[in-house]
Amino acid sequence: MSALLARSGGWGAAVLWGGGLVVLAVSVALAITFGPSDLVVGDVWAVVAEHVGLGESGLSQLRGGIVWQLRLPRTLLAAVCGAGLGVCGAIMQSLLRNSLADPFVLGISSGASTGAVLVVVGGVGAGMASLSVGAFLGALCSFALVLLLTRAVGGTTDRMILAGVAGMQLFSALTSFIVMSFADSKQTRGVLFWLLGSLSGTDWFTVWLCLSALVLALVVCLVKATALDAFTFGNDAASTLGVSVVRTRSLLLTVTALLTATLVSAAGAIGFVGLLLPHAARAVVGPGHRKLLPTTALVGAIFLVWVDTVARTLMAPQEIPVGVVTSLVGVPAFVFVLHRSRKPR
Amino acid sequence: MSMRAENVSWRAGGRMIVDGVRLDPDPNSTVGLLGPNGSGKSTLLRLLAGVRATSSGVVRLDGVPLSELHRKEVARRVAVVEQHVTTEVDMSVLDVVGLGRVPHRRTWTGPSAADDAAVRSALEQTRMQDRAEQSWHTLSGGERQRVQIARALAQQPRELLLDEPTNHLDIRHQLDLLALVVRIPVTSVIALHDLNLAAMFCDHLVVLGEGRAVAAGSPAQVLTEELIADVYGVRSAVTPDGPDGRPSVRFLPFAHAPDDVRAF
Numbered sequence: 001m002s003a004l005l006a007r008s009g010g011w012g013a014a015v016l017w018g019g020g021l022v023v024l025a026v027s028v029a030l031a032i033t034f035g036p037s038d039l040v041v042g043d044v045w046a047v048v049a050e051h052v053g054l055g056e057s058g059l060s061q062l063r064g065g066i067v068w069q070l071r072l073p074r075t076l077l078a079a080v081c082g083a084g085l086g087v088c089g090a091i092m093q094s095l096l097r098n099s100l101a102d103p104f105v106l107g108i109s110s111g112a113s114t115g116a117v118l119v120v121v122g123g124v125g126a127g128m129a130s131l132s133v134g135a136f137l138g139a140l141c142s143f144a145l146v147l148l149l150t151r152a153v154g155g156t157t158d159r160m161i162l163a164g165v166a167g168m169q170l171f172s173a174l175t176s177f178i179v180m181s182f183a184d185s186k187q188t189r190g191v192l193f194w195l196l197g198s199l200s201g202t203d204w205f206t207v208w209l210c211l212s213a214l215v216l217a218l219v220v221c222l223v224k225a226t227a228l229d230a231f232t233f234g235n236d237a238a239s240t241l242g243v244s245v246v247r248t249r250s251l252l253l254t255v256t257a258l259l260t261a262t263l264v265s266a267a268g269a270i271g272f273v274g275l276l277l278p279h280a281a282r283a284v285v286g287p288g289h290r291k292l293l294p295t296t297a298l299v300g301a302i303f304l305v306w307v308d309t310v311a312r313t314l315m316a317p318q319e320i321p322v323g324v325v326t327s328l329v330g331v332p333a334f335v336f337v338l339h340r341s342r343k344p345r
Numbered sequence: 346m347s348m349r350a351e352n353v354s355w356r357a358g359g360r361m362i363v364d365g366v367r368l369d370p371d372p373n374s375t376v377g378l379l380g381p382n383g384s385g386k387s388t389l390l391r392l393l394a395g396v397r398a399t400s401s402g403v404v405r406l407d408g409v410p411l412s413e414l415h416r417k418e419v420a421r422r423v424a425v426v427e428q429h430v431t432t433e434v435d436m437s438v439l440d441v442v443g444l445g446r447v448p449h450r451r452t453w454t455g456p457s458a459a460d461d462a463a464v465r466s467a468l469e470q471t472r473m474q475d476r477a478e479q480s481w482h483t484l485s486g487g488e489r490q491r492v493q494i495a496r497a498l499a500q501q502p503r504e505l506l507l508d509e510p511t512n513h514l515d516i517r518h519q520l521d522l523l524a525l526v527v528r529i530p531v532t533s534v535i536a537l538h539d540l541n542l543a544a545m546f547c548d549h550l551v552v553l554g555e556g557r558a559v560a561a562g563s564p565a566q567v568l569t570e571e572l573i574a575d576v577y578g579v580r581s582a583v584t585p586d587g588p589d590g591r592p593s594v595r596f597l598p599f600a601h602a603p604d605d606v607r608a609f
Binding site: 224282 | 391394395396415416417418419420421423424425427430431432433434435436437440441444445447448450452455500
């Protein structure tokens, strides 16, 4: 299967990305109108215009608040998480040379869950903020542990995936142990909901934090885009193509780990986005990372905006964790990827 | 003005894998590396490419030690074709050959006209220009090695290192591939198993045994019945019947059954 736009010049990609940004903006505006309280796209634009100082929206304070304080930050966080998880997944797949790798393959999500339940059970601080800090620290702990394990068992790419599996099992077991031993059922339910991925109850601070992390990581990864191409045939091949393998790999792993940890601590472990969307983007622009990474970010952002809209409206007023919806969509798509990645002949 | 290895050694787990090997290929010549499995051929090639750092000794490009050059500078001079590479990524032939331009490109710039020209010329030299759009995964083993050589040529190297590039290829593709390597105007160092192919295509042979260079010289000087018995432990008859009077090796059955077999 050849990529549709792989051969097009710089203009093809620019048109694609420009179009993608327009689709993303329209998606965000449309997504906000879904749900109770009868908003239309015009209202959304008006509220945004009002907040950046371009006239009055004419909406009541309540409805303006729904747009500006509830739905807009949530929808933007969905876009940022989709973009970030997609990019992290693409980087992991390339560095580990495994088309089934995702941002959580090195144990980051399970470490985050351990950190989060420790905070909930230990009652350190209160609310989402401390939960997020706990999750972030837990994610970094598990990432560090997996790196140490990898080094201890030989440092190759295959070993890194195995070390990730070991780390993931360890932290899942720790999470279960803590939940079973110390948490009450209400706490357990809260933690479980968050673990499955949830974009509800977010605020502008979180959106800005995640957006900054995304932009920084994307810049670093784009600077290393050509070097990433060189990893296609393995580490030694990358080295003979002039890439400082250890330095490039360490930098990219650290950057993606930090971004993943930030996103997970903001919205829980939303599965399958980082696994699948890089494949979708590759089918459109081909394997070159210079085009692949921005395209993955756009596709991921648009995808998660719509998945979150489905998650909060399908069974309204009951909300489905967004991670459950991505998994329901993801499993059939996953089977499709497995099917496609069969070795020919 | 070329690549030179001065007494290079590489140690792993207390064992000398490569032990004080010298190599000084003439520009544009084809040097064959021979030796049994585990004699250090692949490791020596990795040292020459700078993928592994030497434990002692030094590899120089135009007199400058590899360790003092940036990886990118090395990759613009020295290209490597490994014996068997794989990828899960769905790539076209053009994508794979384009990887050879990585060391020539700046970060975040697209392919330049020079990049396109180098890729096109590499495809033409390897006669793969009609297959540019084909998926790498649909190629045969011989075609994949041709594409890897095209990728190496796109690097525009002066030295080409090949690690048993004819493994798993049928005889037609083995001959084809080695004829291609000899034809391109670069200095090639090529690890080979087949003594007759080495005799046919190489200007100079170096034989490794347990990490040491045990013989070096022209095919006629190196490929003798004594050396083959010493290094490989097999009997052979060597005659000057190859092309241009080069040596031709015919293997003979064991003179008598080994002791452990006779016990039955």
